[in-house]
Amino acid sequence: MEIRDGVALISMSNPPVNALAIPVLEGIEAQVKAAQADSGVRAIVITGSRGKFSGGFDITQLKARTEGKPVRNMSDFNGVLNSIVEAGPKPTVAAIENLALGGGLEVAMACNARVATPKAQLGLPELQLGVIPGFGGTQRLPRLVGLPKALEMMLKSKPVKAEEALKLGLVDAIVPADQLIAKATQLAKDIADKRIPRKMASFDSAKLPADEAMAKKVFAGARRQAKRVKHLMPHPWLCLDAVETGVTKGSVAGLASEQDAFAKAVSSRACKGLVHFFFASRSTAAVPGVTDVGLKPRATKCVAVVGGGLMGSGIATACALSGVRVLLKEINQKFLDAGMARVRANLASNVKKGRMTSQKADAIYSLCTPCLTYDKFKEADMVIEAVIENLDLKQKIFADLERSCRSDCILSTNTSTIDITKVASKMRNPERILGAHFFSPAHVMQLFEIIRTDATPPQVLVDALGLSKQIKKTPVVVGNCTGFAVNRVFFPYTMSACLLVDLGLDPYAIDNAIRAFGMPMGPFRLGDLVGHDVGVHVGQNFIDDFPLRVYESKLIPGLMKSGRMGEKSGKGFYVYDAKRAATPDPEGIAALLHASRAAASGRFKRSTSGELLAMTADDIAEMIFFPVVNEACRCLAEGVVVRASDLDVASILGMGFPPFRGGVVHWADQVGAGRIAARLREWCTAYGGIYQPCPYLEDCAVQGRSLAEGPLRGPDRSKL
């Protein structure tokens, strides 16, 4: 604590984001108490060190709580905020630079005024972690910004920028960073000397709904949204309970309700899964033997994208959006114009959604240079090939690229299935090639699968990881195998769903069960979205490479033959209107189901009609996801990923696996290897090799080990 001209400056310090760990909370408590008691102090300014206010309560403490480890009850801190920060004898002002999130913003809201820098971001994103604000945020935010905005900020975990915070009344002034402490100090003195009134958010109800009916309407709307997933994710509902109690019964009752709701939320499975995902997604960029040997990423200033189709134009957009110059190459003017038009349309959609101005979109578009030849490719630091999945064509392109690019340029392919070493087989230096697998739409989807071969130099990997940081994607480094991590782990997903249909289940019931599990859509709706021609093409790789553990149904080939390609042809399992809304079409697909079931009859060892009738949505989800877990186990045993949690991140960001379940391996460990292996064994006997449990899963089941621990003797890379 530093005292200047009667104002005590207290700075929170816990790099990198000044997380409110228990010692930090204790430090705030001790220093504010000391300042309140010091006769030489007339006001207090609270700030954060090293250019950040605070990223909130220490999430490692939340993690410990979700794991049942003993941790100090932090509800005592509410007493500190209420009685000595907000209502102590001397006024307090928060000086906010950069981040004030979660508990960080709650400390700031307990202060009597707030000053922020122009780049500050303020929010209560606790719900993204499966908890609710626990330091009075559910009470003070609605009183500072009004109920509807407060609910939006909390339920969507969406921070506001300084300018909006000023308009909302969440901050009292915005000043440049170098004037922050001076302004906050002056404001603190003005309040102490009563030139400016002292405000206490907890007791200010001016912005709350004027009457009960109006409040009820707002809560009813918010609860409708939260109700659908209440059984899986209790925290939005619990958050609404705490806010509603405060609005209807006052902030003292509201605070008690918040404590109760926080305790319930933090002990939920959803919190465990979401906190696991938080840390898992931040650890993927660390690759042992690569990122810990002192190599520095070389900046990628120019990326050349070969192919301007949906993927290529999406990748070009993703790069340009982050200020990376792009060369977009196509084979003729018509395709090139179409590719550039797609980039423009991607940017226009951001303008339409209010994410950027049209001037900004024009500036980003101007970073993309259309090319019909490789003439400019010497400028490229990295090439990403994104043409159709044709091995001969890719091999020719890479031979051309080797001649046209600098020797230090990274050459990569966006193939989703083809073996990288086959693509490289006609190159003089095949070790130069790397997989750079984006997910469609590439400018929106967060995941970036980086595929290495045994020959990939560490510097090339470090550079690719550097690019992922530049373009704000989450990287997962994967070994070279059929389907890499995401497509490989999820190939049994659609195959098992088709098997269930061939057994007699209704595809729409399957889609509903999978949605109820928490996926954004079921396997058949997803197939319609991707296009069944693409699905069949990708699926063929697994049929060729893993013949003993696939299920070949006639269902999707039959669908294709009848012209039902999915959304793009207006019909697949569903029919689509002009706005792409899907409607089930049971009559339209009845003959196809019949034909597929007839072709499958006699393939199964067990008659199942009775069991099928008894199948619940949970049973369906298990029969679809247990073989997915099994394939994830094979990937772990083979060392396809660096750590099990990388598969969790890949499954969530690449396939939409529900984040509140923590990812495919984390979820499997909650279910238990023993149960999964036992069910798979049973189904394997009845329905075939797609359900054959792999040795790693069996070992974990027998030894009672968690799947996330990984193989005991290290990965067997010879099986890649």
Ligand SMILES: C[C@H](O)CC(=O)SCCNC(=O)CCNC(=O)[C@H](O)C(C)(C)COP(=O)(O)OP(=O)(O)OC[C@H]1O[C@@H](n2cnc3c(N)ncnc32)[C@H](O)[C@@H]1OP(=O)(O)O
């Ligand atoms: C009682 C209260 O109401 C409860 C709470 O406050 S719960 C916490 C609420 N706060 C949040 O949800 C914010 C979580 N953090 C974030 O969103 C982002 O980390 C951020 C916006 C603060 C910074 O983002 P960015 O600059 O991209 O850096 P990012 O890589 O995410 O984080 C940097 C490091 O800080 C850590 N970190 C970030 N916030 C943290 C927190 N609240 N607690 C502990 N560690 C945290 C990250 O794990 C990471 O650690 P690593 O370097 O060892 O991997």
